[in-house]
Amino acid sequence: MNSVDLDRAHVWHPFTPTDAWFDPHFKPVMIASARGSVLLDEEGNAYLDGNSSIWTNMHGHNHPVINQAIKDQLDRVAHTSYLGLGHGPGSRLGEKLTALVGPDKYRVFYSDDGATAIEAALKITLQHFDQINQPQRRLFVSLGNGYHGDTVGAMSVGHSSFHTGHFNSLMFPSIEVMQPGCYRCLCNRATPERADARAYRQCEWQCLASLEKVFQERGNEIAALVLEPRVQGAAGMVMHPEGYLAKAAKIAKDAGAMLILDEVMTGFGRTGEMFAADHEGVKADLIALAKGLTGGYLPLGATLIREEIFQSYRGPIERTFYHGHSYCGNQLGCAAALANLELFDTEHTLDKIRDRAAQLKSLSQIFWQHPHVGDIRQDGLILGIELVEDFTTRKPFPFERRIAYHVSERAKRYGLLARGAGNVLILMPPYSTTKEQLDKMVEALYRGLCEELPA
Ligand SMILES: Cc1ncc(COP(=O)(O)O)c(C=O)c1O
Known part of the structure; x- marks a missing residue:
């Protein structure tokens, strides 16, 4: 059995709706290795780690010093x-x-x-x-x-x-x-x-x-x-x-x-x-x-x-x-x-974070072009984008719509692994993320949004 089949036969994942994981149209990503802000799956596909491996990773994966x-x-x-x-x-x-x-x-x-x-x-x-x-x-x-x-x-x-x-x-x-x-x-x-x-x-x-x-x-x-x-x-x-x-x-x-x-x-x-x-x-x-x-x-x-x-x-x-x-x-x-x-x-990490955060602030402004973006929140290298059904009334999408999940799934096709919370898209890159990688992360997330919710 390959590792996906073994997983589906024997494993239970945290915070993961069970039927979604077993959906035959859903292809689980099985991570094989990583370096810096890039994760490689078992088939050799590369993904940017847009949630710092559930908010844990700091200086990048496989850092020689650590x-x-x-x-x-x-x-x-x-x-x-x-x-x-x-x-x-x-x-x-x-x-x-x-x-x-x-x-x-x-x-x-x-x-x-x-x-x-x-x-x-x-x-x-x-x-x-x-x-x-x-x-x-x-x-x-x-x-x-x-x-x-x-x-x-x-x-x-x-x-x-x-x-x-x-x-x-x-x-x-x-x-x-x-x-x-x-x-x-x-x-x-x-x-x-x-x-x-x-x-x-x-x-x-x-x-x-x-x-x-x-x-x-x-x-x-x-x-x-x-x-x-x-x-x-x-x-x-x-x-x-x-x-x-x-x-x-x-x-x-x-x-x-x-x-x-x-x-x-x-x-x-x-x-x-x-x-x-x-x-x-x-x-x-x-x-x-x-x-x-x-x-x-x-x-x-x-x-x-x-x-x-x-x-x-x-x-x-x-x-x-x-x-x-x-x-x-x-x-x-x-x-x-x-x-x-x-x-x-x-590595003067705090300076690096502040530079990258300034870049993220300017890149994130593109989301305002989308009518379903209600709020953009940022603190350092944490970005939250709240999606709403209606901008004026701030009416939220229903929970069952799993809007942030679906946008993140679409962004995956453009090489980004991100994980939202409810109606909020989240980007939280590792501090090792280069300028070019951050550009790609934001672009992938925005493309995912525009595909899931055509303006
Ligand atoms: C603010 C905060 N406190 C505590 C926790 C729990 O941490 P852990 O998952 O390591 O138990 C989390 C996890 O996301 C968190 O965000």
């Missing part, structure tokens, strides 16, 4: 337990990560991926409040349509019923507050224009007022505010108005609650700064990292925690954090992450 770091580590040891044991790569990575978010002192707790990094943040927060004699702080507040992963705790603070509808009985209650997404916000009274929704916001900051109200009413029961800073990824690259993050952070701080920032998608340069929170000078109490942490090579999660929180875990044995995973602090993952961070310096 490859070598993993090989060197592999020749020493691949993995050892992190329970009561340590190792050099974990220590050095801890030093580097905490320095990146400093100058305040932080500490790192390793896990396996984004969801587990969030899960650890939630539990560390609750146990911390028990240990500082504020056991009444049990509640989490988080944004409508947020997405933090698929484990039960991460789902509970997610408010993404489309993902979690079947699992409500498992989830703990958390307080949902208004999503600060200007394009679909009923409080934004500005007339739609063909411009960034952030720029034409006209409102009284009702999103912040609703957050403030929750904290006024239940402030001393709230353990933490949990946010994807600046950009809500799975919600469809919903971008928050400038200043929201800093103001929301202050509301949480003033109430004595923690701020947990989920930088799983935005971390490591995506928005043009190392972390999205850097744009507004916000320092969280706990920060969840994963995806790009290893440059897109290996699964590794990290939760950064303020030292004061960690200090509440010192003392008698009951203060132990009884939480972890077999592969916490995996040595290969830590070695890859160290090489990933080194490349930010040696």
Whole structure:
């Protein structure tokens, strides 16, 4: 059997409608190798990696520096337990990560991926409040349509019923507050224009007022505010108005609650700064990292925690954090992450991202020529294009239309692998993407749109 038949006989894919995968007209792409921003399938077809391999890849595939770091580590040891044991790569990575978010002192707790990094943040927060004699702080507040992963705790603070509808009985209650997404916000009274929704916001900051109200009413029961800073990824690259993050952070701080920032998608340069929170000078109490942490090579999660929180875990044995995973602090993952961070310096990656982001901004304007484009949102190397049935009323396409999926399928024929969310087309190229490759990505996506929805 070839690998497609074997796959169809034995494998189940995440976030993949089953019948679509088995549709005889659908030809699954089986990736065989990759270099830089190009993926090659088993038949030798080349595709540009327009979603950075589900938002993980940073400096490109098969990068010699990361490859070598993993090989060197592999020749020493691949993995050892992190329970009561340590190792050099974990220590050095801890030093580097905490320095990146400093100058305040932080500490790192390793896990396996984004969801587990969030899960650890939630539990560390609750146990911390028990240990500082504020056991009444049990509640989490988080944004409508947020997405933090698929484990039960991460789902509970997610408010993404489309993902979690079947699992409500498992989830703990958390307080949902208004999503600060200007394009679909009923409080934004500005007339739609063909411009960034952030720029034409006209409102009284009702999103912040609703957050403030929750904290006024239940402030001393709230353990933490949990946010994807600046950009809500799975919600469809919903971008928050400038200043929201800093103001929301202050509301949480003033109430004595923690701020947990989920930088799983935005971390490591995506928005043009190392972390999205850097744009507004916000320092969280706990920060969840994963995806790009290893440059897109290996699964590794990290939760950064303020030292004061960690200090509440010192003392008698009951203060132990009884939480972890077999592969916490995996040595290969830590070695890859160290090489990933080194490349930010040696390849001047942030400058590269900003140059490419400026190019993406100008290229993306072509989408305004299409009547079904309602909003174009961009932050660094994240581009979201929201498609609407009707531009004036902003009427969305019905969910079952799977419009972004169909446009992306068409773009595949022009050599682009992209993956949208709902009605939002997404482009999120690796930082290795050349000027010419970015031109091709945008062209392929636009052609896909024009074919799927002839103007
Ligand atoms: C903001 C955010 N947090 C958490 C997660 C979950 O990460 P993982 O898929 O590695 O568990 C994701 C995944 O897309 C994400 O975008």
